[in-house]
Amino acid sequence: MEKKKRNRTIKVGESHLTQLLFSILFIAIFLLIMYVYFIINLRQDTNILYNSENYRFDATTLSEDNDLFIKDNWTFFPNLRTNDIRSYMSSIDYRKRPHAKNVTISENGWDNLGPNAEWENLVDGEVPEFRPFMNEGMRMVSGAYMATIKVSRATNTLYLDLGKLNGHAFIFCNGYPVGNTGDDTSFNIVPEYIGGYSSTAVQNRNDTIELIIIIYANEQTLHAGLNTTPALFHEKSNAILTTLPSAFLAAIAIMTVIAVIGGFLLRKTLSDPRSYTYFALSITSLFLYYVVNGNFLVLASPYRALMEFLFMTTSAIFGYCMITFLFTSYRTENGSKYGSLDCIIVSCAGIMILALAFLDSRLLSTSFKSTTLLIFVITITIMSVSKILLFYMDAPNSTIGLCTAISLFFTYFDMMFCNNLRSNCPLYAIFYLVALVSIMIYFVQRYLVQYSELKHSSEHLRLVVEEKTAHISMINRDLYNTNKKLLENEEARKNVMSNVSHDLRTPITAIRGYSELLLQSGSNLNEEQRSVYLQNIMKRSQQMERIVSDIVEISKMESSGFEFEFMDISMTELLDELYMLYSSDLRNGKKKLLLDLPDEDLLITKADPKRISRVFENLISNAINYTKEEAVIEIKAWRDNADKPFEEQKIHIEIKDNGIGIPPAELPHIFDRFYRAKNSGQNIKGTGLGLSIVKMIIDRHDAEINVESVLGEGTSFHVLMKPTY
Numbered sequence: 001m002e003k004k005k006r007n008r009t010i011k012v013g014e015s016h017l018t019q020l021l022f023s024i025l026f027i028a029i030f031l032l033i034m035y036v037y038f039i040i041n042l043r044q045d046t047n048i049l050y051n052s053e054n055y056r057f058d059a060t061t062l063s064e065d066n067d068l069f070i071k072d073n074w075t076f077f078p079n080l081r082t083n084d085i086r087s088y089m090s091s092i093d094y095r096k097r098p099h100a101k102n103v104t105i106s107e108n109g110w111d112n113l114g115p116n117a118e119w120e121n122l123v124d125g126e127v128p129e130f131r132p133f134m135n136e137g138m139r140m141v142s143g144a145y146m147a148t149i150k151v152s153r154a155t156n157t158l159y160l161d162l163g164k165l166n167g168h169a170f171i172f173c174n175g176y177p178v179g180n181t182g183d184d185t186s187f188n189i190v191p192e193y194i195g196g197y198s199s200t201a202v203q204n205r206n207d208t209i210e211l212i213i214i215i216y217a218n219e220q221t222l223h224a225g226l227n228t229t230p231a232l233f234h235e236k237s238n239a240i241l242t243t244l245p246s247a248f249l250a251a252i253a254i255m256t257v258i259a260v261i262g263g264f265l266l267r268k269t270l271s272d273p274r275s276y277t278y279f280a281l282s283i284t285s286l287f288l289y290y291v292v293n294g295n296f297l298v299l300a301s302p303y304r305a306l307m308e309f310l311f312m313t314t315s316a317i318f319g320y321c322m323i324t325f326l327f328t329s330y331r332t333e334n335g336s337k338y339g340s341l342d343c344i345i346v347s348c349a350g351i352m353i354l355a356l357a358f359l360d361s362r363l364l365s366t367s368f369k370s371t372t373l374l375i376f377v378i379t380i381t382i383m384s385v386s387k388i389l390l391f392y393m394d395a396p397n398s399t400i401g402l403c404t405a406i407s408l409f410f411t412y413f414d415m416m417f418c419n420n421l422r423s424n425c426p427l428y429a430i431f432y433l434v435a436l437v438s439i440m441i442y443f444v445q446r447y448l449v450q451y452s453e454l455k456h457s458s459e460h461l462r463l464v465v466e467e468k469t470a471h472i473s474m475i476n477r478d479l480y481n482t483n484k485k486l487l488e489n490e491e492a493r494k495n496v497m498s499n500v501s502h503d504l505r506t507p508i509t510a511i512r513g514y515s516e517l518l519l520q521s522g523s524n525l526n527e528e529q530r531s532v533y534l535q536n537i538m539k540r541s542q543q544m545e546r547i548v549s550d551i552v553e554i555s556k557m558e559s560s561g562f563e564f565e566f567m568d569i570s571m572t573e574l575l576d577e578l579y580m581l582y583s584s585d586l587r588n589g590k591k592k593l594l595l596d597l598p599d600e601d602l603l604i605t606k607a608d609p610k611r612i613s614r615v616f617e618n619l620i621s622n623a624i625n626y627t628k629e630e631a632v633i634e635i636k637a638w639r640d641n642a643d644k645p646f647e648e649q650k651i652h653i654e655i656k657d658n659g660i661g662i663p664p665a666e667l668p669h670i671f672d673r674f675y676r677a678k679n680s681g682q683n684i685k686g687t688g689l690g691l692s693i694v695k696m697i698i699d700r701h702d703a704e705i706n707v708e709s710v711l712g713e714g715t716s717f718h719v720l721m722k723p724t725y
């Protein structure tokens, strides 16, 4: 149940109505082609008159644009041979021999002389039997077709085209041999004109062309005699008659080769490559049928009939298999429905019919051949069409399948019934060419679409890959930086450890020294000395305490759980308080502290009050530490870009001194841990941790700190913060 549902959503078949309409349109186009073809080719002998009194046609109106097709009113003489002809024509009145008048040319040759045939001069009223004679060791039979045609005196030469015939034809014009054509297998004669559409020139004598076509045939030749209506035409049409079928053969041959080779190269992309194999076999059979059909390859009639029968049957079988294998993928997805089993049945039936025809060539008589093939082809077409309509309407290739089945039917139908019409190219050859061209267009279009889709998706893929590569290289860079940072941190950690231990050891050593002195000296020390030692111990322990508390502060801020408590605070007030504090400390010294704050701007910013005051405490105490006796330290604050939009405004705090300054080379390092500039000297106490704590706090406030310094002249630190309003 669920599987069925899923299939329904995946398969997007065309609507049945569209498919049926498409197939109907396809049939209509076929019928239209047939109709147009008949109109073009049905150039009958309408402009000639026949006078049965003198056996003569009147074709004086025959013009250069008109071909003369003589289908009816031939006179037929059985058992007439080439060496008889002159004597008959010159002395004996051939009209006294037994002959048939009003003979119609049919595809059954002289087996069927037509409904209007009338025998004359019969001996005892008996229709004469064909009397075999020996020719180069073979038993032959012969018969002659005769027509006398009156043409205009201006006409010198006409060309005769016999079309399809069974046997070998010797052509006489006004009593003289003018050419021969047809099967060369019966004779050791190399025919002067090979092929049905090669033509023979016939000369006009006064205003009459007396045409006799004598056919020699093997005794077992089927339907010996003329099989298509002979045509007389002017030179101009001759070129068309000979070049058109050859051009058609060339076109079909090229198309077939392209389809077979191209299809072979592309077959792997089909859902079932077997459908290609059957397609190639089917069209190759059609092509061979076209070649042996009497237009190009002159075969003795029994072989020709057999070949035609063989190729049509194989083409039909392979065509059926091709249609079936178009639906393999659909069949496997939806469970087997009329799969390969019916292909096997159809093939067996075809092979049986073929085997019968091979065993007994009498079965190849036109009526048997046509009836058998007709039944076979109709059955196959009904099977294919109903199979598609009943089971594969939802499948992706159903329209192609329907159209292929229909076109194959039309092609076979035309092969069987329409080839006795006098025409330059058989209709089925046109169908065949149309089908080949449309299949090629279909494939080319399909592959163009696939190609453009592929190109599009590869372009998309390229972009995605590019994007991903960029992303990966970014990650790589980050990784590299992180790694570098980690290594640096590791290095820094080592430095910190050695610095901490060094910085701690110095006061500890001093404390130990003073304590030992106190213990050892005992009561030998006077009060004053004792107090100096104790004060030193006190100072050193304070220094230790400072270092330890700085380290604790740093590690606290570095730990992930440490949160700042941000709130709106006034920098004006904060700096004012610090100023009060430090100026009372400096009361007794010569160092001076100056304060410059805006009168009406509280300079409110978001900050952690404890930490931010630590920043300015550090900066101010550094300024006090790193200056000489008479120093002026300025604390300033103002609003940068006060006249510009709020986003561009900044709270600017400057702590400026006129002290020892920092050497330019050391400026970039002063925010590093334990870093102390060389000029800071031993006598100025410090840990080298103060500014690194300042930098950490400033960073957490999303603020900025810069330093400007001139060695020996002074230093100023600038802090830039975002105002709240």
Ligand code: ADP
Binding pocket: 618, 622, 623, 624, 626, 657, 659, 660, 661, 662, 670, 675, 676, 677, 678, 679, 680, 685, 686, 687, 688, 689, 690, 691, 692, 715
């Ligand atoms: P400490 O002051 O404990 O040595 P700090 O991290 O606060 O450590 O300062 C680092 C170094 O920067 C100081 O040792 C000193 O060389 C230099 N420094 C800081 N402030 C000033 C200043 N106002 N004038 C000159 N040098 C300064």
